[in-house]
Amino acid sequence: MPDTPLFKQLDHIAIVVRDTEEALGFYRDTLGLPVVLSEEIPSGNVRLTHLDMGNVHLQLVEPLTEDHPLQAHLAEHGEGLHHLCFQTNDVCESLAGLPSRGMRAKSETPHDAPRGRKAGFIDPATTRGVVWEMTGPM
Numbered sequence: 001m002p003d004t005p006l007f008k009q010l011d012h013i014a015i016v017v018r019d020t021e022e023a024l025g026f027y028r029d030t031l032g033l034p035v036v037l038s039e040e041i042p043s044g045n046v047r048l049t050h051l052d053m054g055n056v057h058l059q060l061v062e063p064l065t066e067d068h069p070l071q072a073h074l075a076e077h078g079e080g081l082h083h084l085c086f087q088t089n090d091v092c093e094s095l096a097g098l099p100s101r102g103m104r105a106k107s108e109t110p111h112d113a114p115r116g117r118k119a120g121f122i123d124p125a126t127t128r129g130v131v132w133e134m135t136g137p138m
Contacts, residue, residue, distance in 0.1 A: 002100060007086035011135050012050065012057040016070055016082040020049050020062045023079070027051055033058060040064065043112045050114065059085070083131035085119065091136045095120045103127060 017023040020038065027033050033051035040047050045068050049060040061082060063070040073082070088094040095105040103126040110118035119135040 002097070006094060006097075006101065007088055007134070008137075009087050010056050011085045011087045012059040013053075013084055014059045014061050014082045014133070015080060016061045016063075016073060017079050018062070018074055020047050020060050023060050023062075024049070027058065027060065037114060039114045041112050041114070046070070048114050083121070083133050085133035085135055087137055088134045089137070091118050091120050091134055094134050098122060098126075 015023075015027075024035070028035055028051065033053060036050040036052050036057060038047065038049040045063065045065045047060075047062040047064060049062075050057040051060070061070065063074070065071075070082075091110045095108060095110065098105055104123045106121040106123050110120040113119040113135050115138065117136050117138065119133050122132040122134070124131050
């Protein structure tokens with residue numbers, strides 16, 4: 001088992017929502033969190049909207065197609081916490097090293113993330129049911 005931490009720091013907390021504009025009525029207007037960026041990721045069919053919480057971003061994740069896997073998540077669980085994302089030095093290297101830590105990636109190929117970054121999910125079956133995502137540094 002490696003003795004170095006897998007993660008450097010918390011990057012964002014992701015909340016899955018049905019409609020970003022409607023959700024901003026609460027997160028931006030009620031809580032007062034300023035919007036940092038909102039970006040559609042065509043390869044993932046999602047809109048990712050980041051709000052500034054001071055030391056970490058809150059990310060609203062809106063699936064943009066009816067067949068997106070997050071639609072099933074919304075139907076079963078409703079809106080709410082989806083995953084925690086941590087920065088790592090190198091996403092590809094970190095994903096490849098998961099088996100040495102007793103975990104596996106959901107996909108060995110990183111997906112597109114905001115601001116041109118890449119990210120990858122760890123299979124929650126190997127993380128005690130918690131959905132973890134890793135992304136590279138900005």
